[in-house]
Amino acid sequence: MSRRFTPKIVTANDLLEGDVIYLTADDRWSRDHAEAELIEDEAHAEIRLIHAARQSGSVVGAYLADARPGPSGPEPVHFREAFRAKGPSNYTHGKQSERHA
Amino acid sequence: MYTYSEFDESFVRNRVAQFRGQVERRLDGSLTEDEFKPLRLMNGLYLQLHAYMLRVAIPYGTLNGRQMRQLAYLAERWDKGYGHFTTRQNIQFNWPKLADVPDMLDALADVGMHAIQTSGNTIRNVTADHFAGAAADEIEDPRPVAELLRQWSTDHPEFQFLPRKFKIAVTGSPTDRAVTKAHDIGLRMVRDAGGAPGFEVMVGGGLGRTPMIGKVIRDFLPKADLLPYCEAILATYNLLGRRDNKYKARIKITVHENGLEAFRDLVEARFAEIRPEFSGVDQDWLAGIETQFSPPRLSDADTSEYDARRESDPVFRSWADTNLAPHKDPSHAIVTVSLKKPGNTPGDATAAQMRLLADLGATYSHDELRISHEQNVILPHVHRADLPAVFDALRSAALATANVGLVSDIIACPGMDYCALATARSIPVAQSIATRFEDLKLEHDIGALKIKISGCINACGHHHVGHIGILGLDRAGVENYQITLGGDGTETASLGERTGPGFAYDEIVPAIERLIHAYLDLRQGPEETFLDLYRRLGMGPFKDALYGDAARGRQADAA
Numbered sequence: 001m002s003r004r005f006t007p008k009i010v011t012a013n014d015l016l017e018g019d020v021i022y023l024t025a026d027d028r029w030s031r032d033h034a035e036a037e038l039i040e041d042e043a044h045a046e047i048r049l050i051h052a053a054r055q056s057g058s059v060v061g062a063y064l065a066d067a068r069p070g071p072s073g074p075e076p077v078h079f080r081e082a083f084r085a086k087g088p089s090n091y092t093h094g095k096q097s098e099r100h101a
Numbered sequence: 102m103y104t105y106s107e108f109d110e111s112f113v114r115n116r117v118a119q120f121r122g123q124v125e126r127r128l129d130g131s132l133t134e135d136e137f138k139p140l141r142l143m144n145g146l147y148l149q150l151h152a153y154m155l156r157v158a159i160p161y162g163t164l165n166g167r168q169m170r171q172l173a174y175l176a177e178r179w180d181k182g183y184g185h186f187t188t189r190q191n192i193q194f195n196w197p198k199l200a201d202v203p204d205m206l207d208a209l210a211d212v213g214m215h216a217i218q219t220s221g222n223t224i225r226n227v228t229a230d231h232f233a234g235a236a237a238d239e240i241e242d243p244r245p246v247a248e249l250l251r252q253w254s255t256d257h258p259e260f261q262f263l264p265r266k267f268k269i270a271v272t273g274s275p276t277d278r279a280v281t282k283a284h285d286i287g288l289r290m291v292r293d294a295g296g297a298p299g300f301e302v303m304v305g306g307g308l309g310r311t312p313m314i315g316k317v318i319r320d321f322l323p324k325a326d327l328l329p330y331c332e333a334i335l336a337t338y339n340l341l342g343r344r345d346n347k348y349k350a351r352i353k354i355t356v357h358e359n360g361l362e363a364f365r366d367l368v369e370a371r372f373a374e375i376r377p378e379f380s381g382v383d384q385d386w387l388a389g390i391e392t393q394f395s396p397p398r399l400s401d402a403d404t405s406e407y408d409a410r411r412e413s414d415p416v417f418r419s420w421a422d423t424n425l426a427p428h429k430d431p432s433h434a435i436v437t438v439s440l441k442k443p444g445n446t447p448g449d450a451t452a453a454q455m456r457l458l459a460d461l462g463a464t465y466s467h468d469e470l471r472i473s474h475e476q477n478v479i480l481p482h483v484h485r486a487d488l489p490a491v492f493d494a495l496r497s498a499a500l501a502t503a504n505v506g507l508v509s510d511i512i513a514c515p516g517m518d519y520c521a522l523a524t525a526r527s528i529p530v531a532q533s534i535a536t537r538f539e540d541l542k543l544e545h546d547i548g549a550l551k552i553k554i555s556g557c558i559n560a561c562g563h564h565h566v567g568h569i570g571i572l573g574l575d576r577a578g579v580e581n582y583q584i585t586l587g588g589d590g591t592e593t594a595s596l597g598e599r600t601g602p603g604f605a606y607d608e609i610v611p612a613i614e615r616l617i618h619a620y621l622d623l624r625q626g627p628e629e630t631f632l633d634l635y636r637r638l639g640m641g642p643f644k645d646a647l648y649g650d651a652a653r654g655r656q657a658d659a660a
Binding site: 013015016017018019020056057060061077078079080083084087088089090091093094095 | 127
């Protein structure tokens with residue numbers, strides 16, 4: 001039996017801003033990890049990634065990252081993705097400052 | 102200081118114009134990311150975790166007040182009001198927007214600066230002793246040679262697609278403040294039997310995943326042979342260096358795999374071929390550069406104001422004792438301005454701080470500033486009578502921390518707070534260590550100690566040459582920190598040795614504290630530094646302190 005598929009999200013950086021972005025189920029790019037489409041099926045994940053990679057005019061470096069369901073949407077699994085979703089720890093810059101604003 | 106010639110000016114402007122066109126073509130879809138990426142990297146533009154990052158070269162760490170003020174302007178106009186000075190004498194802006202970068206590069210060109218070859222498999226920013234031209238122990242100012250190397254290596258057609266990046270460091274002093282032994286080529290100025298200055302040439306040093314101390318390929322190279330000899334090394338490496346495996350592509354591996362003797366023979370053969378082609382134009386050129394680095398006219402005014410303040414103000418005295426270095430003129434001092442206030446990010450300066458430093462440099466240091474690989478700012482030529490005024494001004498901007506060379510003067514790479522390559526964070530570890538020892542009030546008692554932290558094996562934080570090195574790794578999805586001890590980046594260079602298993606994020610600061618308490622308990626007196634003690638007693642007592650006697654016993658049984 002094959003290993004159980006870990007749910008994924010599609011993430012990338014915005015071409016203009018460089019900001020971390022997430023592919024949503026309705027084909028938008030959101031700045032918020034919780035709005036990402038949580039993909040539970042491996043084949044579907046591949047299709048979504050191809051779809052993302054085709055948008056090279058606006059996004060850079062799309063890839064699949066592990067995620068898990070949370071109360072308000074998908075949450076990062078690995079600490080790298082948690083930092084990407086939040087911003088640096090030495091200043092309240094990046095996404096955390098946007099949330100304050 | 103070197104001022105751009107018309108050629109430099111038009112070259113840099115041309116590159117900005119080219120890059121402006123490249124960005125436009127990327128934005129209108131004419132260029133794919135795969136096509137654009139090498140173009141942006143050639144101009145110092147990375148895409149990191151949260152944003153783009155622009156890396157600007159500060160050649161051999163030297164800049165004037167106007168340039169520093171322009172960096173402040175960039176920080177405020179296009180970034181978030183600060184810049185990060187790096188271990189390679191560069192400054193990084195962490196939040197630029199792609200469409201703004203050509204304007205940033207134009208603003209840099211306005212003051213004779215650029216971001217060319219701060220990335221890619223080329224010859225990178227040539228680094229130098231940050232006390233160059235001022236140090237009491239110097240043979241000659243190494244910066245004219247560094248500038249010659251900068252001009253020679255910029256857009257050198259033969260060396261734009263090397264197997265891997267290539268870093269050259271140069272020092273004019275027997276005391277190695279430029280970590281020359283950890284560079285692809287290290288140049289250390291020495292004199293021959295007749296007293297003429299030349300270079301001891303080292304090759305194949307480097308940190309990263311396979312750390313190596315540079316090997317001496319030439320004991321003495323006459324100054325006039327520098328360019329052809331460097332060109333011979335680069336040409337040999339360019340042919341011989343491995344392109345099949347990124348991790349074996351640096352010259353240190355080339356030298357290691359082929360052997361120093363074989364590598365040297367090839368270099369010498371190539372050198373013999375090309376030496377006659379160097380007709381002496383390069384030396385005429387060097388002479389022209391040297392006139393631009395003529396030493397400042399130093400005042401011989403009375404220094405009693407300094408002595409009086411030193412006598413009456415213990416806070417000033419502590420700062421002076423810690424942050425000043427001997428200048429070649431005894432009535433002057435070299436001031437190191439610490440960018441390591443405990444709790445702050447090592448190497449970060451706000452725009453306001455940069456402006457103040459620019460003003461202080463212009464007023465008190467013959468319009469010269471330096472950036473050290475230890476991520477501090479230097480005012481190289483300050484008359485002692487001006488030190489009280491400099492100190493007061495620095496204090497008003499939270500820049501008067503008296504910790505240079507001490508436990509909180511930590512080198513830290515950006516780590517996973519910014520860097521896409523990082524495997525763990527470095528900055529908060531540095532912040533926590535510095536804050537902890539500030540609370541303990543032990544810093545001055547501990548004395549000379551270099552802690553260096555990298556957030557991945559690429560070792561931008563120089564952890565291998567830290568007296569205490571810390572390497573952040575990802576162990577099964579959790580940050581984990583390995584400790585190395587006994588590293589040294591000076592003329593007595595050595596690589597640190599791993600203590601054993603790593604520590605979790607919340608365990609690393611207590612572990613460092615245990616190491617330092619062990620040192621304080623065991624040292625023969627304050628004159629025996631941490632590194633001295635390590636060299637006398639070895640790893641044993643530090644392992645005990647880190648892992649306990651029991652753990653050490655188990656390891657001995659297993660061995």
